[in-house]
Amino acid sequence: MSNQITGRIIGISQIIQIPSKNGGSPFLKREFLLDATTYDPYTGERSEYENILPLEVSGDKCAELDQFKIGDIITVSFALQGRSWTNQDGELRRMTSIRCYKLEARRQAHQPAIQPASQTQQQPISQQTSMSPQFPPEVDANGNPKDDLPF
Numbered sequence: 001m002s003n004q005i006t007g008r009i010i011g012i013s014q015i016i017q018i019p020s021k022n023g024g025s026p027f028l029k030r031e032f033l034l035d036a037t038t039y040d041p042y043t044g045e046r047s048e049y050e051n052i053l054p055l056e057v058s059g060d061k062c063a064e065l066d067q068f069k070i071g072d073i074i075t076v077s078f079a080l081q082g083r084s085w086t087n088q089d090g091e092l093r094r095m096t097s098i099r100c101y102k103l104e105a106r107r108q109a110h111q112p113a114i115q116p117a118s119q120t121q122q123q124p125i126s127q128q129t130s131m132s133p134q135f136p137p138e139v140d141a142n143g144n145p146k147d148d149l150p151f
Contacts, residue, residue, distance in 0.1 A: 004075055005036050008035045010033045032056070061103070073105075080096060080098060
């Protein structure tokens with residue numbers, strides 16, 4: 001099972017090299033900030049509760065971040081990783097990190113997909129309007145959207 005989240009890149013750090021304890025190759029990591037704040041599906045208004053995530057990539061994935069810029073919308077597949085250690089005072093400490101292993105660019109919502117003319121299908125206007133969802137959707141007495149589904 002894959003963990004995924006989509007959001008807008010709002011910051012990308014430089015590559016950090018962590019020296020190896022045994023003199024081998026340094027460990028490379030790079031952090032970036034992803035704004036995954038949700039929007040109301042009916043009004044399009046941004047939630048008042050921000051969801052800004054500090055994420056990181058390591059090794060060869062560090063260079064993969066170069067293809068993205070601030071403002072790009074991406075979907076990130078990630079794994080949660082944790083470790084524990086004992087600090088200098090003898091306290092057991094724990095740390096969780098979000099390690100990304102796949103970064104996929106997403107098309108901006110305001111940019112239309114360009115299709116070859118042979119693949120575009122024209123529908124009569126009467127069909128387009130009859131199939132479009134009602135906005136705002138009808139709601140029941142509890143304020144929940146009405147639908148015809150039995151479940």
